[in-house]
Amino acid sequence: MNHKLLALYGLKFNPFSPELPIDAVYVPxxxxxxxxxxxxxxxxxxxxxxxxxxxxxxxxxxxxxxxxxxxxxxxxxxxxxxxxxxxxxxxxxxxxxxxxxxxxxxxxxxxxxxxxxxxxxxxxxxxxxxxxxxxxxxxxxxxxxxxxxxxxxxxxxxxxxxxxxxxxxxxxxxxxxxxxxxxxxxxxxxxxxxEFASRDELLACLEHLLGQAGNASLMTQALRHTLCDHAAGNYRILTTMAAELLAAAAQKDLPVLDEKLYLDVFAPPTKATQRRPAGAR
Known part of the structure; x- marks a missing residue:
């Protein structure tokens, strides 16, 4: 993530990057x-x-x-x-x-x-x-x-x-x-x-990363709980989803990451209803 995007959210570094500074790592x-x-x-x-x-x-x-x-x-x-x-x-x-x-x-x-x-x-x-x-x-x-x-x-x-x-x-x-x-x-x-992380451990990790990166209010509480519920107890899945949301928010110039953004990014596409040809039963 470049410096312009980090400045957009007041971040010292990307909290969801694999290159996370070792001093910022969450240690259970x-x-x-x-x-x-x-x-x-x-x-x-x-x-x-x-x-x-x-x-x-x-x-x-x-x-x-x-x-x-x-x-x-x-x-x-x-x-x-x-x-x-x-x-x-x-x-x-x-x-x-x-x-x-x-x-x-x-x-x-x-x-x-x-x-x-x-x-x-x-x-x-x-x-x-x-x-x-x-x-x-x-x-x-x-x-x-x-x-x-x-x-x-x-x-x-x-x-x-x-x-x-x-x-x-x-x-x-x-x-x-x-x-x-x-x-x-x-x-x-x-x-x-x-082993698989508990929901509380995932939430503690997410909050730790946001705080270490310099913007503890980057995500709404509702979104944090939603991410933890869908991470399957896996830290990598959690940070991968969060990184995708951060990139999408930066692209849309959103001030905060919320559940609406989660639905926009991860919700399965709805199938368009096909119109029946004329005369079909």
Whole structure:
């Protein structure tokens, strides 16, 4: 949304954009609790954590929040996997790039050893810890997931080298039930299920976004309740509908978003009554 349209409604930013500033994100209590546990316990103890839920339920937002908070800590190195679909060779290439370790993917043992030595050396010399964030983890192959498990600890599983936070949908849960991945599933110490949001949670999110953007009266109360009733418990659906209404209101130069606008934008078109030909019964 350009500056002219933001100025029309007195907004600092588009409250319904996927590029929402991270400081303006709505953080429910259960997400705040999960992030606190990662920040204050698991990054020191290592091991796996997992966020799972339906698309649009807030999994990626959780990783964005964690990345911002962990990068503020002085003794934490944070990396993120951007291509979870990689095979083993490309997976090692990406890890080498993230942690600045020159690797030769053709030599898996050499890469495995170099990464573990880097993490162990950092821990012993500076008490620095490494955290790896993986979004869309359901796309990772079982071979890569198993390799990540082996990379994450040393000394017969007694010394964690890496904290891994994975986010994925129901396919990740199903994948972790495979026999070869049961050892990984048993190592997940902290879990967060991003379930369908209640009507009150959706309303609190909407009001939070409007307030953070600088115009708490942008929508009428009736429209806010209507949006929450039709969002199917999904934050993404809520903000997508609200963004469409905001664009339509700006196009029509409307001073406020109301239920009439909702009906104009989302009401199903009425079918025109067809006239019968003359003489038809």
């Amino acid at each position: 209590a259960k997400i705040e609790s999960f992030c606190w546990r990662i920040e204050h316990a698991q990054i020191r103890e290592g091991g796996f954590a997992m966020v799972h839920g339906d698309p649009g339920s807030g999994k990626s937002i959780v990783l964005r929040l964690l990345a911002q908070r962990l990068r503020k800590l002085p003794d934490i190195t944070v990396g993120a996997i951007n291509h979870p679909q990689s095979n083993l060779a490309d997976f090692y290439r990406e890890l080498g790039d993230i942690f600045a370790v020159p690797l030769r993917p053709s030599n898996r043992w050499g890469g495995f050893k170099a990464l573990r030595e880097r993490w162990l050396g950092h821990m012993e010399s500076s008490r620095s810890r490494a955290v790896l964030l993986v979004d869309e983890a359901q796309e990772m192959t079982p071979q890569v997931l198993s390799e990540l498990r082996l990379l994450s600890c040393s000394r017969f599983d007694s010394q964690p080298l890496l904290c891994i936070v994975m986010a994925g949908d129901a396919r990740l849960l199903e994948k972790l039930r495979r026999e070869e991945l049961i050892p990984l599933g048993s190592r997940i110490r902290t879990r967060l299920a991003t």
